[in-house]
Amino acid sequence: MAEPEGPSGLTGPADSVTTRNGRGMAAFMARHRRPTRFLRRPSVALPLLWLVLVMVGAAFAPLISPHDPNVQDLLHPDAGPGTRHLLGTDDLGRDVASRLIYGARLSMQVPFETVSIALAIALVIGLIAGFWQGWIDYVLMRVTDAGLAFPPLVLALAVVAILGSSANDVALAIAAVIAPGFARFIRGQALAVKQESFIEASSAIGSAPLRIMVTRILPNVMTGLIVQIAIALGGTLLAESGLAFLGLGPPPPASSWGSMLREAYDNSLLTHPWSLVPSGVAIALTVLAFNTLGDAIRDNLTTTNTTAKPSVPARARNRRGLTMVSRPQVPVAPAAPGAPALLEVRDLTIEFDGEHGPLRITDRVSFDVRPGRMVGLVGESGCGKTVSSLAILRLLPTPPARIVGGSIRFEGRDLLDADFAEMRHIRGCGISMVFQDPLASLNPALTVGSQLVEAVRLHEKVSRKAGRDRALRLLESVHIPDPGRRLSAYPHQLSGGMRQRVMIAMALACYPKLLIADEPTTALDVTVQAQIVELLLELRETDDLAVLFVTHDLALISELSDEIVVMYAGQVVEQAPTADLFSRPAHPYTAALLAAQPGVRSPGPSALLAGHVPPAGHHPDGCRFHPRCPYREEACQIGSMELSDVGPSRSSRCRRHGELDLSGLGEPPAVLHHADLAGQRDEP
Amino acid sequence: MVRLVLLRLLSVVPVLLVASSAVFLLLALVPGDPAVTLAGGADATPQAVAHVRSQLHLNDPLIVQYGRWLGHAAIGNLGNSLETGQSVARQISERFPVTLGLVIAAALVGLLVGVPLGIASGVRPGRTVDAGARFFSTLGLAVPGFWLAIILVSVFAVHWRIFPSSGYTGISTSFVGWLKCITLPAVTLGLLVAATLARQLRAAVVDALDTPYVRTAWAKGGTRRSVLFRHALKNAAMPVVTVFGIQLGFLLGSAVIVEQIFSIPGLGSYMLGGITAHDLPVVQGVAIVFVVFQMFTSLLVDISYTWLNPKVRVA
């Protein structure tokens, strides 16, 4: 990118095609603006406000509190709230409001101190045990077992007997009680995170264990641990009152909310129930604040894009399993000439939440898939193939994704109007999908067999046994060796290609009418790939299966597909029957793509080899391909380009499709040897 | 798995050794003298105290006292209570089932309330259900047990007279009677567990629902139920199971207050009496039960890990 990025001011190649300068700076600023956006959420601002208020009150207690917290007014004990004593008085006639304010000192200090001490110990034990496992884990966890089982009373009494009963000692005593639980929790989470592939990747890099623990395992453990921390903070507020019951609280004149609650309970529960309210409410509000804040921080850690500016109102979000649609008006689909398409995608526009508001990832994508046809979807990496495919089944998560325009008609029904129940029947039976990343897309906790059987049984009432037989046959049909054994294997025990074939088998489980296959054969060797292709072709013959085949392998798709859709930078730039597309590409991008094919003798360096594709949100005006297009003209750089028909069942998004003759570029080569490339090398 | 269990069994004795010596040491540090209590309280004559002392061998060095206890414990004799002279083993065998029943009942309450609550809020984070569940859990966490007990008693025992306010009926005597007298204590204890489980489960469900394999489950045509229960929950369960295991241990330890309030003759009150009276055999005996119980639950938790996450192997 030709833009200063952050403080370094690094510039990219001169011919690069970015639009606005200084975007890097803007991104830099945005990263530093992120906290403000986070802080402005009510679920963060309100609890934070309360905690700050309490802390400020505690710090400036002598200035704020209306009375001396320890002066007894024995004439007015147990008074209700009034003008003289805002929150009334306790059984000794001390002003409750003032005691509350002073009490905040201990009540804020003890929990934070306790949890910090406990965390410090537990993190060391838990991370070490979870990371190294083996005998270290064994020894540490047995010690933790003993710690967990240790009678808290004995511990607390002993700590106080040794040290005393100041706030610090109380904190230490409670910390000793909760630390083993923390340690066990951290260890449990660390055990699971340790098994993730990215930890293996980190150790393959050569990162030191300490670094892996701190930068990789800890944050992933944190997402669960925050909840425990929030609970412990609140719990400590109360534990203190439990200790006070044993005579272990801070010595009498000093107050804390816990001890106030205790005193009120002991002295005036039945006679003056009001006395429980002030301290009780203060504790409850604080616990609520800890929990709410904990949830907000946690959710923010894990949400996809923390810098994103949410464009969807909170109420409408999180429709699990169904992408949200908010299109201005439902377009009336023109009746397509000829045979009705099985799938008609029209003007599909998808937005993602970005730093500066919505980012348009795909722009008015249109294509058709007819029954029994195989359509290839090709295009540059990152141009929106996966996003478009996921949108068809409405599988993009909201937030961050939203479908903001267009229609997706499947057998005449607009899927963007469908509700969950309808969508559920279409998924798997009508349209099924093979995902690009098979390892992540298979459930790590379930065997391959149970995932396959489920796919069958979700749509058909068959017995478990029959489901298993079908699963076995499915695995056979995708040529997985030893299918009987593989049924009981977990995804991580399979090779990359086998996982991919399991995904394919799962997608075919219920005889779908349309299969969306997102790079389904990348991990397959050519012989297995041929077998899978054979299988798809066979299903096309027997079941009239239509396939939308996302791929980068033009050679494969040229053999396989009837039609090809070419995408570039979030738009469809060309759709054409396969043979036509290869012999007479109508868009310069298609032509360049064909010319870049290995073994194709191209008439000079391909246009595609210059420059980057700009990321979504930074596409140039006019034709999006124009900065790299050898045929661009002045007029290509302004306005917006529309997809137009350029022949029978062909369309292209090029102004000059009529004038240009791009046919020479894409012609299949006579020999498929990389003569020129191979020639450069010296053979040993 | 067999290996896992065997390895754990191997560690029981050393862990007990460590735990009991720690209990012994710490208890020695706690102020109080059993001899004074036994001789008749604060105004006992020094002679009487000295007599009791020598009778109970309390003049021996600490290490000798511990060694003696250990020697007896090794052959299965947990000794007699200093205070009452009753066999500790007998007392424990009578009281442990009572507390275990209470713990299990409380754990059930925790699961029955906490799990649905956690799931409901995890499925729709940020929505009303989530806020409501958070509010409820906050109450569960912010209301002290002693207070909750009083509220429950005054409503259900005093006002409506559905449950007895205190007392205990053995489960073998009358199941219904047991159920009646265990309900309020179990709810008192269980709500805290429920609150904790709900919080943790919410987090885990939010994360699990956001994974690519859950997307696959939707793509298969999964119903909301199948996606949630088959796919998300199994992966979300690990931290929750961990927390549940820890909570079980805490329940056993924190049954003290509830047992006191509802006058249930369980281990907690036995332990409390032992501590205040400095009754070493009693405290040690109960501590052993606690440790074994904890080791058993953590074994179960570890076994569940290998089922919940097939990649995890625990030693």
Next chain:
Amino acid sequence: MNHDAPDRPVAELRGVSCHFKVRIPGGRRGTVHALDDIDLVLTEGRTLGLVGESGSGKSTLARVLLRLLRPDRGQVLLASQDITETKGSALRQLRRHMQLVFQDPYSSFDPLATIESSIGEAISVHRELSRSGRAQRATELLDQVRLPSAFAHRRPREMSGGQLQRAAIARALATEPELLALDEPLSSLDIATQVQIVDLLHELQERLGIAYLFISHDLNLVRTLSHRTAVMYLGRIVEEGPVEQIYRDPGHPYTQALLSASPSLDPASRRRRIVLQGDIPSPVEPPTGCRFRTRCPLVTAICAEQEPPPVPVGGATVRCHHL
């Protein structure tokens, strides 16, 4: 390429076997023979292409070579030093010299970390840099693999498959390794980006003399990129030799079948396909003798009895009884 350093071995596998214990239905335990008796040499400034049937053990081989797995038998050598038993910090010191691009890019990135943080981790293993220095180097690396700098602040979830694959390559290059294993590194990239990355890999090899282990199913790509090629079938290397010789004159029947099945834009080449009969046998109970015999068109009695020894043919080694 590097003319003056002829064939200095960077890494070597000697008689390596790697087995996995698995449970098979019926409660019994079986052993997956993922790798058996593998000999392989990677030389400086050279690329070894590794092709073979899916599930034949290529990824496992890469993980053994980088000592992410310990072989059950045999030796792993890095720069003539036996590292089979090396552990802990000694092994960690060596890791910066050897890197791996994992087959599943999505899973190999920390879902909570930005790409910059993941790449920064690799940079800091290699050299001490300030935070901003790391960020700048990360941007440079991303630029090398044709990713705009904006991607530095993204998390894996926000990237497409091909973008992540390139980020994975950038991360592996960060330590400037001498040995780089690439497991299907370009499978999700369009052809233009592939060419760019291939150029980058060539250029780095030229300049730094990196040895690549290039695992791919794209036979054209392997041909373009590698100097020697090894072909795997069911945990064994059945043929290994100079790339042109193997492509022009494959010795092993499996290699012949594999090469003939490669799809192409050229309709003429589509007809000469050798279609293998039957399915791949189970790696739990691999066939006796030659492992390919159950599907081999040339099979005879000897194939079941004896394991074919490695036979030198030209510059290549072939394990077949029928040469």
